[in-house]
Amino acid sequence: MDYAGVNAKIQAMKGRLLDAGDYGALCAQPTVGAVAEKLRESPSYQSALSYLEGDELHRGMIEQSLMLSLAADFRNIYNFIGDFKIRRYLSALFLNFELGIIKKLLCMVYDERDIGSVFTDELSRLLGDDLEVDIGKLKNSKTVPEFIDNLKGTGMHSMLASAYTEQRSLFEMETQLDLYYYMNLSKSQTKWLAGGDLAAMAEIKGIEVDLRNIMWVWRLKSYYKLPDIMIYAHLIPLSKRLRKEALVAMVQAKSVPELESLVAQSPYAGVFDGKESLEMSFGREMARVYKRALAMRPNSLAAASLYLFAKEAEVSNIVSVVEGVRYKLAPEEIMKFLNILGARSA
Amino acid sequence: MVEKMMYVNIMGHIRDLDWVIEKYVANYDVQLERASSKLAEKAGLTPLVTANPYQEAAKSSERILANPEFTFKGKSRMPGEEATSILETLKKSQQEYSEKRAALMEKSARLEEGIATFAPFSALRFDVADILEFNLISLNFGKMPLSNNKQLEAFLYVDPEILFLEASRSKEHVWGVYATPRLLKEKVDQIFDSLHFEHISLPSEFGGKPLKGSPSDVMQALKVELDEVKSEIDSLKGKDEPRSKEERARIAEAATKIIDLYNIHEAKKFAAKTPKDYFMFVGWMSEKDSAAFQKEVAFDDKVIFLSDTQEGSQAPPTKLKNPPVVRFFEFFTRMYGLPSYGEIDPTLFMAITYTLLFGFMFGDIGQGAVIALLGTLLYKAKGMALGAVMGVIGVSSIFFGFLYGSVFGREDLIEAAWMRPSEDxxxxxxxxxxxxxxxxxxxxxxxxxxxxxxxxxxxxxxxxxxxxxxxxxxxxxxxxxxxxxxxxxxxxxxxxxxxxxxxxxxxxxxxxxxxxxxxxxxxxxxxxxxxxxxxxxxxxxxxxxxxxxxxFVRVGAFALSHAGMMGVVMLLAKTASGQDNIVVLVLGNVLVIALEGLVVGIQVLRLQFYEMFSRFFEGDGREFISYRSAKPLKR
Incomplete structure (x- = not known):
């Protein structure tokens, strides 16, 4: 398939991404309302934020509106690609986004909060179209088993249903969702992609899985202090450059310094330098991987996937800005939490 | 004619009640009434409240007789006890049958469940019962999601402490068994738990019999047993119903008897009780029946029968009695209303005038014959009163046909005995x-x-x-x-x-x-x-x-129009060569008979109801329905 047309469109969309200067201006706003006001100046958020009024500007609402703008961008790209096979893959790729929403809802259900109020018409339409479940039923779920039961018909249902018991924590269920996402993506990658698309996406997503696994071993060992044998269930059983034995060795490392040295010996030495948060390092490295893949295979899905990656990062950055402004942090402080990829120029 | 009614009292000692109902009430046309509360109070009467002992049995008898295989015609002479015991035996055997069947169905469901439990493990070629008893090694059967199994394969296969043996997989799950030294059981269980392994316990026995051999052996054994159970269920089919014709006939007779008994007991609800343990029925009987009744009980000292022309609290019910042919026209009278007891029954008048008016308006020998024939056929085949009426008015039409000299609309075949309406x-x-x-x-x-x-x-x-x-x-x-x-x-x-x-x-x-x-x-x-x-x-x-x-001008108008309509048919049937087209003639006649017959029939009825009945007939009567004909349960 020829990506000239799609890439031209993506080029135009990229021009609307925020750059460091825009973020600086956003961080300098005195109130959350002013941040929203400023954001509305940007063409990509004009419509997404248009229906938000001053009083409604709590975090959840802004977050949802931003996510909907991400979904709109995805829909744009999806509609522009005619090849049904690639469309199938794109759906699997974007599932991450829907699963993100499901995780948030699941979290609320675990906390015994009413999820009905979260569902705006836009969100219902979005989830209803993508997941093919009865949203009316889903939003009235009061308990976790009910919630899982109402997901019947989706691919994730059987996995959640057979994993859930009363002892299972939200964390474990979220891991199951991640596992579902990556296994499903890997399956549809080999099934629907070929040539440059397959090469580019296998590279990008393979490295993403490797990095994610390292990041989780690190996290679970150093912060959560989880016993080694319990860590495996949180890892994705796929690999690109990191051999499985190497990953198992990392899991079995006796101490954090030993883990550090094992990572340093891996193909991903230098990614996690310990100076910034794991997520920051992960995001920076992934941006590099995307850009490299795009440079090597310009006529592939690389451009589209890079755009979606960048947009996702931007959404999470804006959420951080809103939080920072709400808690009256200094603009420089807020900037430190942002993952500015510079994707606009790539 | 409205038949004369007598207000009757039937009395006797309460111990003879059943017998009196069976012998008299059930055999005569008597309409029972509940003794009015005023009257009852005066006489110290109380309603006789008894539960009908045949309630249940009658219901099942009704069900039995609803089945066309069980028919009994005539009067059942079977003693009540015998009928009851036949039905009870039947019920018992049916109950036994359904219990047996339910037990078998339950067993077959359990067997299927057992087979389904073992099925995913059928690839394992060892004796389950044996290995579960190993002292040093713990074996655990179960299933896990496919993706979690991938984690196991990716990260834990190298671990010498863990042995997972896959038995089978579906699109979503992997079934298998993991083995671990008992010393490490706790740790390994934890790992499998984190991988969402669901334990499945394989039963070691079924119905008291130990299950031996590999899962596929066990499945085989269970399947053999399942087949046996299934064939047993199949062989039960039809066993719940009596086979022989004689047996079915006997059961039908018993059911008929039970329904008769039920109805007898239902009659008791109309009975009142005197303080001295006497019962009393009140009701209505025709004068003739009452006289016959009187004669029959004259020498029976157990029954006291009183009849009186004095009317009870209610107006007497109406029982129409008309001579055979006129009786068919009661159907029209009822359409308007039943005459009340003191009113003149207009049926006879209506029968005569209806017949004559119809003939006058639609006089044609040929077409009248068709109507008469058709009506007779309808009456014979379906017993329709309307058919009989058609027969009668058809004859009238033939009669007037002779008077008018009209045969199938042709006025040139015979001379008119009286006149030709179209000419005068x-x-x-x-x-x-x-x-x-x-x-x-x-x-x-x-x-x-x-x-x-x-x-x-x-x-x-x-x-x-x-x-x-x-x-x-x-x-x-x-x-x-x-x-x-x-x-x-x-x-x-x-x-x-x-x-x-x-x-x-x-x-x-x-x-x-x-x-x-x-x-x-x-x-x-x-x-x-x-x-x-x-x-x-x-x-x-x-x-x-x-x-x-x-x-009433319409009466003449229709007589005129008949010749006119048939004239049109003749005109259409005339072909160029001067011959008549038979098809057109036949179709034309059919159309005229249907159309004119229907319209004239309705017009005459309209004249009857509107011009005549409305002048003298109220029709507020209450139909006489004898207890015998209006039994609560029909058989």
Missing amino acids: IMDTLTIAVVIGVFLILCAMGFNIANAIKQKQWPKLIFSPNGLPGLVFYIVVAGAVGLVFLKQSTLHVALLVGVLAVPLALVALREPLSRLLERKKLELEGGAGMFVLETVIGLFEVLLTYFTNTVS
């Missing part, structure tokens, strides 16, 4: 009106007779269909007749004088009848309003006399 139009219409005048006078006559019979004096003296109406109508009709015959020797002043009296009576019928009944005279809305209403009312009465009379 004015005469035909005049005759029709004269018939109408006569019929209206008859209707008034019936009304007067009813009024006298029922002692309704205002109806007799003031009604437009009573005496004044009769006088007025005869005088006017006579005067018109004289004018018509050009013999006008009428004295107008005398005429007006004679007519003024009946008209005044009719006009003032309401205040006058109030006076007659010695009620207070009240004029609603004042005198002006009263005058207005009276004038309009009188005008309406006069108009009705006129329109009802003119209405």
Whole structure:
């Protein structure tokens, strides 16, 4: 398939991404309302934020509106690609986004909060179209088993249903969702992609899985202090450059310094330098991987996937800005939490 | 004719109640009534409350007889005890059957479940019972999600402490067994738990029998057993129903008996009880039946039977009794209403006039024969009363056909014995009106007779269909007749004088009848309003006399139209060569018979109901329904 047309469109969309200067201006706003006001100046958020009024500007609402703008961008790209096979893959790729929403809802259900109020018409339409479940039923779920039961018909249902018991924590269920996402993506990658698309996406997503696994071993060992044998269930059983034995060795490392040295010996030495948060390092490295893949295979899905990656990062950055402004942090402080990829120029 | 009714009392000692019902009440046409509470109180009667002991049995008997395989005709002479025991045996065997079947079904479900449990492990070639008893090694059967199994394969396969043996997989799950030294069991269980492994316990025995061998052996054994159970279930099929014809007939007879017994007991609900343990039935019987009853119980000292013409608290029910052919027309009378007990039954009158009017309006030998034939066939085949009516009016049509000289519309085949309506139009219409005048006078006559019979004096003296109406109508009709015959020797002043009296009576019928009944005279809305209403009312009465009379012109009109319609058919059937087209002729005749037959039939009925019945017939009667024919449960 020829990506000239799609890439031209993506080029135009990229021009609307925020750059460091825009973020600086956003961080300098005195109130959350002013941040929203400023954001509305940007063409990509004009419509997404248009229906938000001053009083409604709590975090959840802004977050949802931003996510909907991400979904709109995805829909744009999806509609522009005619090849049904690639469309199938794109759906699997974007599932991450829907699963993100499901995780948030699941979290609320675990906390015994009413999820009905979260569902705006836009969100219902979005989830209803993508997941093919009865949203009316889903939003009235009061308990976790009910919630899982109402997901019947989706691919994730059987996995959640057979994993859930009363002892299972939200964390474990979220891991199951991640596992579902990556296994499903890997399956549809080999099934629907070929040539440059397959090469580019296998590279990008393979490295993403490797990095994610390292990041989780690190996290679970150093912060959560989880016993080694319990860590495996949180890892994705796929690999690109990191051999499985190497990953198992990392899991079995006796101490954090030993883990550090094992990572340093891996193909991903230098990614996690310990100076910034794991997520920051992960995001920076992934941006590099995307850009490299795009440079090597310009006529592939690389451009589209890079755009979606960048947009996702931007959404999470804006959420951080809103939080920072709400808690009256200094603009420089807020900037430190942002993952500015510079994707606009790539 | 309305049959004469007797108000009857049947009494006896309570211990003879069943017997009396069975012997008398169930064999005579008697309509039972609940003794009125007033009467009962006076006589110290209490309602006899008994539960019907055949309630349950009758219900199942009804179900049995609903099955066309179980039929019994005639009267069941089986003793009640025998019938009860036959039905109980049947019920017991059916119950045993369904219990047996349910047990087998349950067993087959459990077997299927067992097979389904073992099925995913059928690839494992070792004896489950043996390995579960290993001392040093723990074995765990179960399933896990496919993706979690991938984690196991990716990260834990190298671990020497863990051995997972895959047995089978579906799109979503992997079944298998993991083995671990008992010393490490806790740790390994934890790992598998984190991978969402669901334990499945394989049963070591089924129904007391130990399950030996590999899962596939066990499955095989269970399948063999399942097949046995299934064939046992199959062999049960049809066992719940009695096989032989004689047996079925006997059961049907028993069920019939039970229903009879049930009905007898239901009759008790109408019985009242005296303080001295005597029962009493009250009800209605026709005079004839009552006399027969009286004769039969005359020498039976256990039953006291009293009959009386005195009417009970309720008006007697109506039982129509008409001669055979006339009886078919009861169907039309009932359509309007059943005569009340004291009223004249108009069926005979209606039968005669309906038949004659139909013939007069639709006189044709050929077509009448078709209608008569068709009606007879319908009556014979389906027992339809309408069919019988068609037979009768068809004959009338044939008769008038001879009078008019009309065969299938052809007026050139035979001579008219009387006249041809189409050639004597004015005469035909005049005759029709004269018939109408006569019929209206008859209707008034019936009304007067009813009024006298029922002692309704205002109806007799003031009604437009009573005496004044009769006088007025005869005088006017006579005067018109004289004018018509050009013999006008009428004295107008005398005429007006004679007519003024009946008209005044009719006009003032309401205040006058109030006076007659010695009620207070009240004029609603004042005198002006009263005058207005009276004038309009009188005008309406006069108009009705006129329109009802003119209405009979249609009788002649239809007689005319028959020749006209058939003329059209003949015209269409004529071909260029001068021959008749048979198909057109037949179709034309069919159409005319259907159309004219239907329209004339309806028009005559309309004349009956509207011009005649409305003058004298109220039709508020209550149908006589004997207990025998209206049993609570029919068999």
